[in-house]
Amino acid sequence: MATTSTSLESRVSIDRRIKDFSFTIFLSVSIIASLAFIFYIIYRLYNNAGFLLSWDLVTFFPSYDIDTAGFQSSIMGSIWVVGFATLFAVPVGVMTALYLEEFAGKRNRFTALIELNIQNLAGVPAVVFGLIGLAFIARGPLSWGFTVGSAAIVLAMLILPVIIIITREAIRAVPPSYKEGALALGATHWQAVSKLVIPSAVPGTATGTILAVSRAIGESAPLLLLGALSFVTFNPTGLDSGFTILPLAIFKYASDSREEFQVLASAGSLILLAILFAMNLFAILLRDYTLRKRNV
């Protein structure tokens, strides 16, 4: 930003300087408050439940007995559900993005409609995805019940628009000269796309997918409607298996009136945050790495 020299600054009236100074303070306090909040929340959780952190917490199953209660089935449930959701959503999302960016041709009424649809789908409240899951997948035509499969489809629908938007950005970020160079050397459109555009867009897509997946791991509302807030003492064994997920296991312990279980809920939150921070960190490093590589 432009730097004003001291001699100029001294000509600014006292009144304006005070206003500027207070505004700077206000901005700094606001940004520090929102950043400090993250550390405060972790500090409070750790203060409350740090002493509980051990492998037992991850290996024990849910129980009404506080000494042997843990999160194994919910962690496994989250891995199963989000894993399959990713498996469903990524191919569809990537193909949609590729079609819109490389094959749909000029913007026409069809692509404009699809774009509007994707934008708005990304803004639909998460709990509404639970409703379509309840009406068509768990009950109704598909009647798959409250299973890992139903939950995976619901979360896949939830992250699909995010993956499409992110992949399109990754494809758009590939320098056009890559493709133009290939075309000039006589490559077909498909060769240029499959050998150059797609490989160059992989890191950006991967970063975005990790962020979308970490959002799915923390998501709780839609699966409330799919029976995930239940006491599950076994790990999922397949798509037809019953399940619970880590956020809802936390929710369940949190609504218990006994204080020990509330501590357990805080401990679960620490595990959840640790998983998400690890994924976020990985995504940020991956983004930094690819940016540096491209700038060379």
Add this chain to the structure above:
Amino acid sequence: MASATLVSVLVTVGIVLSLIPTTFRLLREITTQIFGTVWAPLFTPSQYGMAPLLTGTFIIVSIAMVIAIPIGLASAIFLSDYATFNLRRIVKPILEILAGIPTVVLGLFGLYVVNPEFVEKYWPIGEPLAYTALGAGLMTGILIIPIIASVADDALSSVPRAMREAAYALGATRREVATKVVLNAGLSGVVAALILAFARAFGETTIALMVAGSYPKLSANPGDPMQTMASFIGFAGIGDAEVGSSAYNTIFLVGTVLFTVTLILNILGNRFISRFREAYE
């Protein structure tokens, strides 16, 4: 590949088809009861007055916006006009982490820390108990701060440098440039940020359910427990409602309202975003 594109359309069609028929079936049954003041669809006899859900939603979203607008906009202005390049590189990822905190963790914090330690102790009206709308509003506010900050920052950062430099050349101070020139030039993006954040707060389920409880009280006191439209869906959906029962139908009715309102807000918000993109990119 074109058929993959249709999946996203199918999802939207699926949402509409899952909501509309059930909603209309129930509406034909309850008609004007919806304007009543008692919401008790899960009891017999059922009562369907939506007023408690509407006020609960309105109060919690308003508190969230009051908290998030100043802090979110201040963060955006800080990032676009005050922070150095390196500071920005550190602050942005941390804000992304705040955006990534799961709602269940924010809800837990609201329930165990904000409600007992702040609302119960300091709220002057009535006697706040374990569940309060105020706590839920505060935590929802924290949820949407990063949304306002990041969308508004995108808008403010895309305001051309020349406009800033012209203002500096005329002797404007940094605050004057940021608030009188940049904020005005990026206004449509800022409006978009507020609309999208509002929509997010409006549809938030878990925080409202954990912190404001599940009692649809018709009250204007934020120290009371309240239910929002979204948290009602979460609450009623927990107890495996039988298909076709009035509990089952009601969550689709409320879902339709939720979906329609957020759809309108999102269309509006995205229109404002494309307006500033057209202007500056």
